[in-house]
Amino acid sequence: DGGITQSPKYLFRKEGQNVTLSCEQNLNHDAMYWYRQDPGQGLRLIYYSQIVNDFQKGDIAEGYSVSREKKESFPLTVTSAQKNPTAFYLCASSRRGGEQFFGPGTRLTVL
Amino acid sequence: SQQGEEDPQALSIQEGENATMNCSYKTSINNLQWYRQNSGRGLVHLILIRSNEREKHSGRLRVTLDTSKKSSSLLITASRAADTASYFCATATPMEYGNKLVFGAGTILRVKS
Numbered sequence: 001d002g003g004i005t006q007s008p009k010y011l012f013r014k015e016g017q018n019v020t021l022s023c024e025q026n027l028n029h030d031a032m033y034w035y036r037q038d039p040g041q042g043l044r045l046i047y048y049s050q051i052v053n054d055f056q057k058g059d060i061a062e063g064y065s066v067s068r069e070k071k072e073s074f075p076l077t078v079t080s081a082q083k084n085p086t087a088f089y090l091c092a093s094s095r096r097g098g099e100q101f102f103g104p105g106t107r108l109t110v111l
Numbered sequence: 112s113q114q115g116e117e118d119p120q121a122l123s124i125q126e127g128e129n130a131t132m133n134c135s136y137k138t139s140i141n142n143l144q145w146y147r148q149n150s151g152r153g154l155v156h157l158i159l160i161r162s163n164e165r166e167k168h169s170g171r172l173r174v175t176l177d178t179s180k181k182s183s184s185l186l187i188t189a190s191r192a193a194d195t196a197s198y199f200c201a202t203a204t205p206m207e208y209g210n211k212l213v214f215g216a217g218t219i220l221r222v223k224s
Contacts, residue, residue, distance in 0.1 A: 035214075042199055042214035043154075050206065090153055097210055099144060102153035 003027070006091050006103035013078070013085065013110050021076045021106045023091035030096055032074035036060060037088040037105075046089075049074055050096070078108065086110045117200060121219040130187040132218040134200030135180075141203045141210050143176055143183050148197045148217070157185075157198075192224040 004025040013019045023032065031050045035043035045058030049068040063082025068074050074093075078085045088107050092100040118133045134143070142161045146154040160167045160176045160183065167174045173186040187194055199217045203210035 033212075040216070042216045043201075043212075045211070045213075048206075048211070088151075092154075097141075099156045099159055100154075100212060101156065102146075104153045105151070107151075 004091060004093050004101055004103040006089075006106050008106060009104065011106055011108045013108060015110060016080045018077055018079050019108065021078070021089055021091075021108070023074045023076065023103060024072055025074075025093040025101075025103075026072060027093055027101060028071070029093035029101070030071070031094045032068065033092040033094075033100065034058075034064070034066065034074070034076045035090045035092065037090060043090060046076065117198070117215045117218045119218060120216070121221070123221045123223065124190055126190060126192055126222055126224045128190055128222075130190050130194070130220055130222070132185045132198055132200075132220070134183045134185070134215055136183075136200075136202045137181065138202075138204065140178075141205050143174075144201045144203060144212065145172075145174060145183075145185050146199045146201060146214075148199065150196075154199065187220075190220075190222045192222050194220060195222045196220060 007022045033048045034046040037043050044060050046064050047066040049055035052071050055066050055068050065077045086109050090105045091103040094100040116135045144159045145157045148154045158169050158174050160174050171188045176183045197217045197219050199214050201212040201214045
């Protein structure tokens, strides 16, 4: 069953904590992406990775970090430096130049 | 920054009617893509139209692209209640190994049965 998975579905964080969101794909895609979505808005790109062991900042990278040690995995860490982390986080993957396939999302809430 | 701007922000129609959503953008693009999002879910890719194409069809979907006006439209014909969702356009600009997508704020479509 091919696809892209994200976990957890819901995540609660206390202020000052770092949390890590998981994203895994078995589509053999080279590129992976993290987006943030706020209510009533479109998606904004946080980080993207086009190949293993390489990643670039998107439009709103401050307060976030990523790693790409394996082709299948692209975890996102929301650090305490992110001042307003409550949002819906979406991971996507694609072949080079192809359409992006999205995971089901993780809803992060800061308590 | 968001390049795509969808219009209208919200659209409410009766089942069986057609729904038209528009998207405008600012810079040159490789292609333009339309996505659908059901409430609280991930995005589903609907259709991709390349910069050298003017019109594309997929089932009940028809997309047009006018690069001179930097605009695109998505037409959903014979709408169904199940089409109720948010629809986003995304413009693709080239990166070293692929395309970077920039999403608009979306159009919320409600189809009443």
